[in-house]
Amino acid sequence: MTQTFFGQINPPARLLMGPGPVNAHPRVLRAMAADMLGQFDPEMTAYMNQTMDLYRQVFMTGNRWTFLVDGTARAGIEAALVSLVEPGMKLLIVRAGRFGLLLSEIAERIGAEIVTLDIPWGEIATLEQIEDAIVTHRPHVLACIHGDTSTTIAQPLDGVGALCRKYDVLSYVDTTATLGGMEVATDRWGVDVVSGGLQKCMGGPPGSAPITISDRAAEHIFARRHVEAGIRGADTHDGTRARIPSNYFDLAMVMDYWSEKRLNHHTEATTMLYGAREAARVVLEEGLQARFARHARASRAVCAGLRAIGLELFGGDEYRMTNVTGVYIPRGVDGEKVRGRMREDFEIEIGSAFGPLQGRIWRIGAMGYNAEKHKVLLTIGALETVLRHEGHAFAAGSGVDAALAAYNA
Amino acid sequence: MTQTFFGQINPPARLLMGPGPVNAHPRVLRAMAADMLGQFDPEMTAYMNQTMDLYRQVFMTGNRWTFLVDGTARAGIEAALVSLVEPGMKLLIVRAGRFGLLLSEIAERIGAEIVTLDIPWGEIATLEQIEDAIVTHRPHVLACIHGDTSTTIAQPLDGVGALCRKYDVLSYVDTTATLGGMEVATDRWGVDVVSGGLQKCMGGPPGSAPITISDRAAEHIFARRHVEAGIRGADTHDGTRARIPSNYFDLAMVMDYWSEKRLNHHTEATTMLYGAREAARVVLEEGLQARFARHARASRAVCAGLRAIGLELFGGDEYRMTNVTGVYIPRGVDGEKVRGRMREDFEIEIGSAFGPLQGRIWRIGAMGYNAEKHKVLLTIGALETVLRHEGHAFAAGSGVDAALAAYNA
Incomplete structure (x- = not known):
């Protein structure tokens, strides 16, 4: 085998003025140079708790369950959908751009029954259109994108949570492209699950997905934890909860790790946590x-x-x-x-x-x-x-x- | 909402002499402070290609498909299993510790038919035991752990690949705990898919999972790419390929992104890639x-x-x-x-x-x-x-x- 080591990392100083990733704040990158801690070290779990607190502020929510998914923003989207949506459950997706299509693509693999509200690229869905779609389809879950970089248009979300609660629908919103740059008012919107990323308005690198989960959505997710091994698939959806089909993205297990229980799941991505924490500090210090x-x-x-x-x-x-x-x-x-x-x-x-x-x-x-x-x-x-x-x-x-x-x- | 920013990151200088994560090499952490590049920037794709080359050396393989999964070591395990193992396929798992049990847990969620070779904690499986189990169960895939930190025992793997090929079995080995510290001889072992992590012997932080895939395994994975939307579950396992039930962990799509095609999938975790690249450079410079x-x-x-x-x-x-x-x-x-x-x-x-x-x-x-x-x-x-x-x-x-x-x- 040829031994080739290449040179040390030395990227050109590009000014990234595209749809993301963009340049990270230097404070975030410096914070990531801090050395490792064991995953159950009291100093590490203190940093985890602080990170939860900081992201509650970023997501403008009181949700207890506010933490990080270890992966890029898309990992946060998949973790949310796979934990919320059971095979055979009806999912209404508002699609007005490429990331709306991504939600469909992920949900298909989960085995959800998908119904869509399709909006021309460049336009938004009105509250009336959303209510009509809910009344027509009576979905279990609604999913949409806040800001879809493919169209550069942001979907207004005030009132969507109230509509969903009126019809007993759980709601998910992806804010990868807007978190930290446009208002992501989780509690005022009244939506259940919101996920984001670091590499856009948060001023961090890609690789960590902040997420926040309402108590009622967490209850739904935890109820899937106790389903017996081996039971899965659309055919088990008889009113009982189907097992979450992923271990890595099983948010019930991830929440157990982020809770006082500190049940072991995968090793937290220490360096990305340091970066996510510092990104939130930069955002909140600015206000x-x-x-x-x-x-x-x-x-x-x-x-x-x-x-x-x-x-x-x-x-x-x-x-x-x-x-x-x-x-x-x-x-x-x-x-x-x-x-x-x-x-x-x-x-x-x-x-x-x-x-x-x-x-x-x-x-x-x-x-x-x-x-x-x-x-x-x-x-x-x-x-x-x-x-x-x-x-x-x-x-x-x-x-x-x-x-x-x-x-x- | 209370505004609390906490202090800057300042972990105590712990010497981490446990089973991992351990302290990262300072060169790795410094490399991670380099600024972002766009995901299709020619400088970025050059770094990706270099990273593939470096990990071929680390995995001791000529496998073209050698790249990174964006997540912790467990993400690499799940990506490997979910991409290799179809619902209803028979998977033989060698279980001699906690991480063998984890393989079962992930495979259950995939809907695999699981058979096991259970070994007391602290012992290893002999080649004869493995051959007997293959002959008895005739699995489609064999999965095992190289070094299981729960028992501190390493499973010898010479000859396992040849056995698997003799019986037309695809093979997967997790080397999270050994890669970069004990010999991981992918090609000499003759196994198909091997994944690892950074936070143990590689001297990096958790958050990136190097993986290598043989051509025959890649062919199997690519064959699952064209399965139509909506078709999944054990009931479709009639000789045709079932769709990979995850988007984020769909290694066919991830390989398309790491190939010359550069098909867009999720944004590569830039900073973790810089870290993985530097960790490999440190390892290979030492030899x-x-x-x-x-x-x-x-x-x-x-x-x-x-x-x-x-x-x-x-x-x-x-x-x-x-x-x-x-x-x-x-x-x-x-x-x-x-x-x-x-x-x-x-x-x-x-x-x-x-x-x-x-x-x-x-x-x-x-x-x-x-x-x-x-x-x-x-x-x-x-x-x-x-x-x-x-x-x-x-x-x-x-x-x-x-x-x-x-x-x-």
Whole structure:
């Protein structure tokens, strides 16, 4: 075997202004350099308890069951669905983008009976549409995405929890793309389970999924713990609880580990916990409202800058996410070539798109540590330059001027 | 809501001499402080390819499919089993400790037909026993643990792959506790899928699970990719392939992301990848054989030191893991009190035990960054002191002297 060790890690200093992951806050990365603790060390369990407390504040909830799933944001989504939704249970999914489709894809594998409320990409579901769908289908669980980066549109969620409780529906919301940047008001929304990630507005690296669970959802999940070994599948869904089909994502077991019981499950991902804890500290020290306002200001600056250089935004302003903006690639421009020049000449990454929007829009993010005035101005200025070099005639600096004015407005 | 931010992360400098996690190599933690890259950035995909190459060397294999699962070591185990084993498939599990039981627990949830070869804790399965079990049960898949920290015994695996191929059985081995510290000879063993972790002999933090997959196993896994949505469960096992019941752990999709296709799956856990890459670099720069020899020396020193202070080791010497040692708690001694004094007076963690060994043995690890002469001597010396204070009369320093002599022998 050839012995090749490669060099030490030394990534280029990219400014990540796409849909995520984005640059992590340096404090988060430094916190992750702290050394290991044993998983039952009293200092470690104290850090776990503090992390629960910090994420209650981030999720704006009093939920006791607020902790971390060890994996990327998608691990949090799968853990939530696999623990909530039993084979044969009816799941209503609000689908208005790529991550709505992901919920379906995961739920299919669980063996759920899936019904959907399909919304055109770029639009939102109204409360009336959601109530109609609930009344029509009478699901056991409703699942939706808060901010879907594929469309850059955020689904309003006020009132959704009350609707679900009215019809005795458990609810799940994915906030991977919004947690720490837009308001995630778990208790005011009244939803049962909310999961997120670190690598977007939280300003951390991907690899840990904060989650919060209401008491009634936790009760449902714990009731699945005692199902006997070997019993599973749609055919057992006769009113009794079916066993959670995953060990790693069995949130009943994970909650037992995060509780005073400290029952052994998998070893907690120590370093990611340190990072998640520090990310929450950075977020809360700034203050949630101040942070949401900073994201909104950065978003206004991005939108104004893009419009000033003659580009058209995707989706309406009313429900636009304040951390990522979709913008149409001008006719005749090679979107991937522009992204390549942005990266190679300016060390700035902007995003491409998926599905029906692939090749049609770019996605420009300004989130977490990167929702900063100078980073927005540098990005708009670089894009302006690249587009001018591609033959698009704008008054040089017009985008940057407009972005600066909007940021300061 | 009360605003509480807690202090910055500042764990005590514990010397972790238990069964893991242990202290990470400082180079690994420093590498993890490097900033983010986009998941399709050419620099990021280059790091992914380098990581594949490095882990081929660590796993001693030419397997193309050698990569990371984003989660702790248990995520690697579940990803391997859920991707290999279909509902209704017959799985033979060699169970000689707690982690063998974990394999059963995961497989039950998959809906596998489980047959077992049960071995008393502290012993190993012989090749004859394994062949008999294969001939009796004719399983589709065999699964076993290489080093089970619950018993501190390592299962010999030479010849197991050839047996499995003779009877057309796919094979899986968990090497969480041995990878990077004892020989994990994937290709010489001839086994199909091997997974590990970082937090034991690899000298990294928990949170990433390296895995390697033979071409024939990958073919089996890829064949499950095209199964139509909605088809799953034991009732579909009619010779066609059943869909993998997890999205996050669908190794066909994960392999598509790690291949030249770069099909989008979940965002790679960037920071953990940096850490896994650096851990492998540290291991390979030392050299696998030198590293195994260092672990063996440290293990001899631990054993000699414990025996010199009159303690009895658990299990025979022949199959003892060279990175963790089980030792009987002397009659009349409160094992947890001793562990507490080790931690509080000396900042040294040693391990308790599970299942039938709970309260009967301690487990003393010397692995990865901690398989060092001075750390073994400090641990033996501290244990000697604590035991003397608990009324056990030894010639002070006899354990340390014996450990030092054995290390240098």
